[in-house]
Structure formats: structure tokens, C-alpha cells
Amino acid sequence: EAQVTQNPRYLITVTGKKLTVTCSQNMNHEYMSWYRQDPGLGLRQIYYSMNVEVTDKGDVPEGYKVSRKEKRNFPLILESPSPNQTSLYFCASSLRFNTGELFFGEGSRLTVL
Amino acid sequence: GESVGLHLPTLSVQEGDNSIINCAYSNSASDYFIWYKQESGKGPQFIIDIRSNMDKRQGQRVTVLLNKTVKHLSLQIAATQPGDSAVYFCAESSNFGNEKLTFGTGTRLTIIP
Numbered sequence: 001e002a003q004v005t006q007n008p009r010y011l012i013t014v015t016g017k018k019l020t021v022t023c024s025q026n027m028n029h030e031y032m033s034w035y036r037q038d039p040g041l042g043l044r045q046i047y048y049s050m051n052v053e054v055t056d057k058g059d060v061p062e063g064y065k066v067s068r069k070e071k072r073n074f075p076l077i078l079e080s081p082s083p084n085q086t087s088l089y090f091c092a093s094s095l096r097f098n099t100g101e102l103f104f105g106e107g108s109r110l111t112v113l
Numbered sequence: 114g115e116s117v118g119l120h121l122p123t124l125s126v127q128e129g130d131n132s133i134i135n136c137a138y139s140n141s142a143s144d145y146f147i148w149y150k151q152e153s154g155k156g157p158q159f160i161i162d163i164r165s166n167m168d169k170r171q172g173q174r175v176t177v178l179l180n181k182t183v184k185h186l187s188l189q190i191a192a193t194q195p196g197d198s199a200v201y202f203c204a205e206s207s208n209f210g211n212e213k214l215t216f217g218t219g220t221r222l223t224i225i226p
Contacts, residue, residue, distance in 0.1 A: 035216075040218060042218040043157070044216070048212065048213075090157070097212045102149075102157075102214075104156030107154075
């Protein structure tokens with residue numbers, strides 16, 4: 001089944017404790033992206049990747065890191081989480097950057113205390 | 114700054130009726146528009162897209178209309194069903210692709226049985 005898989009789905013952590021949210025797609029997609037979703041603000045792009053070893057900042061990259069060592073994986077790293085990073089995170093992928101259909105994961109709800 | 118927004122945050126429609134969800138955008142350089150549906154507890158799901166060289170595109174029970182003169186986008190859903198209840202987002206980009214998508218805040222559509 002074609003899918004984007006995120007882990008963990010739910011996480012409660014404390015300020016400053018490094019964490020990684022993994023994202024994996026099985027569709028051989030070139031493009032992958034991370035978004036955060038907050039009430040009243042909609043989806044905002046954190047980072048995106050056009051292909052392996054090619055990443056770039058989105059609209060709200062501060063406090064986050066990403067890597068794209070393999071085509072299928074695009075982990076989101078929070079080196080020192082803070083409470084303002086409490087949010088619902090979505091990973092998405094598409095065949096190429098210029099095709100419309102983004103496939104989203106089920107989301108990862110992160111709470112930073 | 115540029116923004117993508119929706120006229121109404123909530124919309125209730127009788128089952129079987131048609132629904133229209135509106136979206137305004139302010140970036141005159143926007144050339145690609147997408148509608149997504151997000152059901153409770155799930156990631157957004159692609160519905161339909163339209164490029165700026167078109168003013169109408171139809172899918173299965175859905176039609177997207179684009180009025181570039183007034184920078185307005187709408188999603189029409191015909192013969193609504195209970196499964197259409199969800200939050201609907203419009204998104205826009207100015208490079209014909211997913212690279213830098215800007216999402217609206219969403220409209221919650223409720224289908225009344």
C-alpha cells in the first residue's frame with residue numbers, strides 16, 4: 001500500500017530533550033516536506049527536500065533540522081525542543097516538486113512541556 | 114505579506130445538496146492552486162488542482178473555479194454525502210509546484226443528514 005509513515009504519532013517530551021520524528025515513503029517520491037499545523041494558522045512549511053541530499057528551508061525552519069540521506073526517509077530533528085514547538089506535524093511527499101498531489105502522513109502530535 | 118484565506122470558517126449543508134467553499138488569495142503571482150480535504154485525525158488528502166491557465170476543472174463530484182481577476186478560488190461539491198464532512202484547505206504556489214505551497218486556514222464543512 002502506497003503510504004507516508006510517521007513515527008511517533010504522539011509524543012510528550014520536556015524542554016531541551018532532543019527528539020527525532022521519522023518519515024518514510026514507499027512510493028519512490030523525489031519531493032518530501034514537513035509542515036506544522038496550529039489552530040488558526042493552517043499548515044506551515046518547515047523544510048522541504050527536492051531529492052536526496054537536497055534540502056531547503058520553508059517558512060518556519062527555526063529550531064528544526066532535517067536530512068535526506070536516502071530517497072525514502074526524511075527525518076525531522078528538534079535539537080532542543082521548546083514549548084512553542086508543541087504542534088501537530090505532517091510529513092508529505094510527491095513524485096516531483098512540480099506535481100500537485102502531495103501525499104500526507106497521518107501526523108505526529110508533539111507536546112513539549 | 115501575501116496570504117491565502119477563506120471567507121467562511123464553517124459551512125453546514127444538507128445531505129444531497131451542493132456545497133461551495135470559497136478561497137481568496139492575494140499573491141498576484143500565484144499560478145497553481147490545490148484543494149485538500151482533512152478528516153478528523155488524519156492528514157490532508159489531495160482533491161483537485163488547477164493551474165492559472167485554466168478557469169475551471171472538474172473531477173468526480175467536485176469542480177474548482179478560478180477567477181484570476183478577483184483572485185478567488187472555489188470548490189464545488191455536488192450531491193454532498195456524510196463522508197464529505199471535513200476541513201477543506203486551499204493552497205497556492207507561485208512556481209507551478211509543491212516547492213513553496215501556502216495553505217489557507219481551512220473551512221469546516223458539516224453535512225447535515
